[in-house]
Amino acid sequence: MATTTEATQPAGGEATATTEVAHGEGHGAFPPFDSSTFPSQILWLAIAFGLLYLLMSRIALPRMASVLDARSDRLTSDIDAANRLKGESDAVAAAYEQALAEARNNASGIAQKARDAAKAEADAKRAEAEASGAAKLADAEAAIVAAKAKAMSGVGAIAADTADAIVKSFAVATATKSEIEQAVKAALAK
Amino acid sequence: MAGTADRVDPIHQFHIVDLFQIGQIGGMKFAFTNSALFMLIAVALSFLLLYAGSAPRALVPGRFQSVAEEFYSFVHNLVRQVLGEEGKAFFPFIFCLFAFVLFTNFLGLIPYFFTVTSQLVITGTLALFIILMVLVVGLAKHGLKFFGLFVPHGVPIFLLPFISLIEIISFLARPVSLSLRLFGNMLAGHIVLKVFAGFIVSLAGLGFGGWIGAIGPLFMTVAITALEFLVAALQAFVFAVLACVYLKDALHPHH
Amino acid sequence: MDAEAAKMIGAGIACIGMGGAGIGVGTIFGNFLSGALRNPSAAQGQFTNALIGAALAEGLGIFSLVVALLLLFVV
Numbered sequence: 001m002a003t004t005t006e007a008t009q010p011a012g013g014e015a016t017a018t019t020e021v022a023h024g025e026g027h028g029a030f031p032p033f034d035s036s037t038f039p040s041q042i043l044w045l046a047i048a049f050g051l052l053y054l055l056m057s058r059i060a061l062p063r064m065a066s067v068l069d070a071r072s073d074r075l076t077s078d079i080d081a082a083n084r085l086k087g088e089s090d091a092v093a094a095a096y097e098q099a100l101a102e103a104r105n106n107a108s109g110i111a112q113k114a115r116d117a118a119k120a121e122a123d124a125k126r127a128e129a130e131a132s133g134a135a136k137l138a139d140a141e142a143a144i145v146a147a148k149a150k151a152m153s154g155v156g157a158i159a160a161d162t163a164d165a166i167v168k169s170f171a172v173a174t175a176t177k178s179e180i181e182q183a184v185k186a187a188l189a190k
Numbered sequence: 191m192a193g194t195a196d197r198v199d200p201i202h203q204f205h206i207v208d209l210f211q212i213g214q215i216g217g218m219k220f221a222f223t224n225s226a227l228f229m230l231i232a233v234a235l236s237f238l239l240l241y242a243g244s245a246p247r248a249l250v251p252g253r254f255q256s257v258a259e260e261f262y263s264f265v266h267n268l269v270r271q272v273l274g275e276e277g278k279a280f281f282p283f284i285f286c287l288f289a290f291v292l293f294t295n296f297l298g299l300i301p302y303f304f305t306v307t308s309q310l311v312i313t314g315t316l317a318l319f320i321i322l323m324v325l326v327v328g329l330a331k332h333g334l335k336f337f338g339l340f341v342p343h344g345v346p347i348f349l350l351p352f353i354s355l356i357e358i359i360s361f362l363a364r365p366v367s368l369s370l371r372l373f374g375n376m377l378a379g380h381i382v383l384k385v386f387a388g389f390i391v392s393l394a395g396l397g398f399g400g401w402i403g404a405i406g407p408l409f410m411t412v413a414i415t416a417l418e419f420l421v422a423a424l425q426a427f428v429f430a431v432l433a434c435v436y437l438k439d440a441l442h443p444h445h
Numbered sequence: 446m447d448a449e450a451a452k453m454i455g456a457g458i459a460c461i462g463m464g465g466a467g468i469g470v471g472t473i474f475g476n477f478l479s480g481a482l483r484n485p486s487a488a489q490g491q492f493t494n495a496l497i498g499a500a501l502a503e504g505l506g507i508f509s510l511v512v513a514l515l516l517l518f519v520v
Contacts, residue, residue: 030201030204031201031204031205031206031309032204032308032309032310032311032373032377033310034206036219037206037223037225037309037311038311039215039218039219039220040206040208040212040219040220040221040222040223040226041206041223041225041226041309041311041312041315042311042315043220044222044223044225044226044229044230045229045311045312045315045316046315047226048226048229048230048232048233048290049229049233049286049290049316051230051233052233052236052237052286052289052290053282053283053286055233055237056236056237056240056282056285056286056289057282057286059237059241060237060240060241060244061240061262061281061282061285063240063241063244064240064243064244064258064259064262065262066244067244067247067255067259068259068262068263070247071249074249
């Protein structure tokens with residue numbers, strides 16, 4: 001009997017012959033409502049729950065709390081340290097940026113100065129060149145004017161000589177050299 | 191109801207078996223029963239989980255430590271949410287309630303294991319203890335003002351007796367509903383599991399056609415087992431939450 | 446009528462009450478879900494309340510189950 005019931009009642013494996021007897025007796029006795037088991041269940045519930053409460057509140061929960069607290073402390077301190085380091089690195093980065101900006105300003109100033117100096121030199125050279133060119137031009141022009149004047153004066157003398165000679169050769173009238181020169185001048189002026 | 195050879199008895203699993211007798215006091219017999227055995231197993235397992243889980247003290251928790259820490263902080267957050275800062279004193283109690291109910295529920299889901307919470311006397315004792323605790327804490331903290339719980343604000347004076355009566359009845363119904371909910375859920379779930387598992391056995395006994403027919407209840411049993419795991423966790427959670435909510439009444443009777 | 450049969454019938458009728466609990470739990474989770482779909486960010490904070498409501502509703506259904514069990518096994 002016991003073996004057959006055990007085979008057909010899988011969940012009753014831990015149930016031994018005692019259950020079978022109790023089961024057979026208690027026709028319709030629903031185990032959760034069977035008051036004969038209440039005292040021992042309440043007793044063991046009190047023991048088990050009291051034991052659990054003692055173990056938990058005295059040992060396990062404080063331990064767990066200390067682990068979690070240690071972690072949160074560690075986390076907050078790590079976060080603080082990270083924030084501090086970040087502030088430091090930010091300051092370093094700002095200083096670097098500033099130095100960079102200064103260097104850039106300096107560099108552009110130097111470049112400007114160099115550019116200005118070069119420009120001024122070029123300007124001076126150009127002005128010098130221009131000035132010397134203008135002087136040469138003026139000399140040349142003066143030479144030309146002188147040559148021209150010389151030539152012109154030469155032309156007047158030749159014309160006067162020629163006219164004198166012509167007048168002499170014709171010998172019709174005499175004219176003084178000064179009259180002739182005046183006449184040539186007047187003719188040339190036309 | 192007696193388990194005959196050809197029938198699976200779904201009630202059989204709830205039988206209390208005396209493993210050894212302790213004694214008898216005034217007609218009440220005390221014994222170490224299978225229910226007591228599984229209570230102690232649940233206590234040992236839940237304590238071991240927390241104790242071993244906090245042993246590595248690792249900054250980055252491993253799997254086991256994570257489980258224990260989640261378990262702890264889940265209940266911790268629950269108590270802080272419902273009870274606030276002054277509920278800290280009740281945290282160990284709520285934690286023990288949750289751990290005890292959760293572990294006994296889960297242990298009961300293992301085949302051949304006994305479900306402690308399917309015993310009305312267990313859940314009833316726990317619920318009564320909670321309500322007594324609410325009464326004691328409420329009276330100790332607020333004195334007779336605690337009974338202001340039964341006198342809601344802003345109710346017309348001629349309605350007050352009825353409202354108070356209803357409030358008192360609902361207060362007294364709390365331990366009943368609290369204990370019956372857990373008990374009924376675990377009992378019904380295990381009966382349903384057993385009935386469907388019984389279908390498999392009886393259908394398989396019919397021969398080859400029965401083997402094919404037994405596939406249906408087999409799937410049902412698997413699905414219901416999954417559902418029962420959900421119910422086991424949920425009921426433990428609900429038990430702990432409701433204990434918290436009732437304790438809140440003791441701390442702040444004027445809502 | 447045989448008293449045993451009347452008990453069985455009574456237990457069956459008592460279990461109808463569990464259907465009401467089913468309706469209640471379904472209503473709670475249905476409304477929770479429709480609210481959660483409208484405002485998903487607020488859903489997380491109200492899930493505990495939904496569970497408590499479902500547990501309270503389910504508890505009433507469990508009462509009828511207990512009545513059925515009482516009829517079957519105790520009365």
